[in-house]
Amino acid sequence: MANKLVQRILGQAPRASMRLSKGFTLIELLVVLAILTMLAGLVGPKVLNQLGGAKSKTASVQIADLDKSLELFKLDVGRYPTTEEGLDALMKRPGSVNGWNGPYLKGELPKDPWGNAYRYANPGNGSFEIVSLGSDGAPGGEGEAADIRNKP
Template sequence: MRRTRNLRPDTRSTRTKQSGFTLLEMLIVIAIIAVLATLVGPRLFGQLDSSKVTTAQAQVRMLRTALDTMRIDLGRYPTEQEGLSLLVSPPEDPALRASWFGPYLDGSVPLDPWKNPYRYRLPDTPGGVAEVYSYGPDNAEGGEGLNADISSTR
C-alpha cells in the first residue's frame, strides 16, 4: 500500500504558535477599563473625602476630651498662646506644673487629615467651653458641605 501525503498545511501547529491577544482585543479591554474608571473613580474619591471629614470629627472630639480632662486638673483651659501643646508638655509655671498630670495625649498633637494643625480658641466668656477646630479640606474659614469647618462646639 502506498501512503499518500496530505498536502494541506497543518493549521494547528501554526495557530498555537500565534496564540495570544490581538490588538483589537487589547483596545477593547483598555476601553472597558477606562469606562469603569470614569464611573467608579469619582465615587471612590468622594468616599475618601467623606472618611477624612469623619476622621477629623473624631480627632476634634478626642482633643476636646483631653482639654476637658486637663481643665479638671489645672482648673482652666490653656491660653491661646499655650495652645494644644499644653496637652503633651507641662506648663512653665511651677504652680501649674504641680497640678498638671499629663501628658493628656499619646505622642504629639495630631495634624488634621489634610496635614494642617488643629486650631484652638478660648471662649469669650468666663466658664465657656474651649473650641478645637479645623478649616477642613479647603483650609479656609467657612465653607459648605465637605469644605465646612469641623469644630468641637458645633
C-alpha cells in the same frame, strides 16, 4: 505525527492552530482596555468622594479626642488652657501651672487630615473651641472644604 492526526480529525489546518497559540489580537486588547476605562470612569469618582468623606470623619474623631484630653486637663488643673497656651498645654506643662499631670495625648499633637494644625480658642467663659479649616485651610467652605468644629 499524532498532533497532525488530531488536527485532521478536528478539521483544523496547521496555520490555524499556530494562530490560536500566539495570544490575544490587538482588537481583543483594545476591547479589554475600553471596558477597563469605562469601569474606572464609573467607579473612580465614587471612590474619591468616599476618600474626602473619610478625611472629614477622621478630623471629627481627632477633635473629639482633643476634646476629651482637654477635659482631663481641666480635671487636673481646674481650668482649660488659655488661647495663648493652646493645645500645646496637653503635651507640656504651661509655665507654672499646678496639678498638671500630662502629657494628655499619646505621641505628638495631631494635625488635621489635610496637614494643618487644629485651631484652639478659649474665650474665658468656661468653654473652648477646636476647629479644623477643612481641605482648603480657609474659614468657611462647603463639602470637604467646610470647617469642622467640636461644638455645633
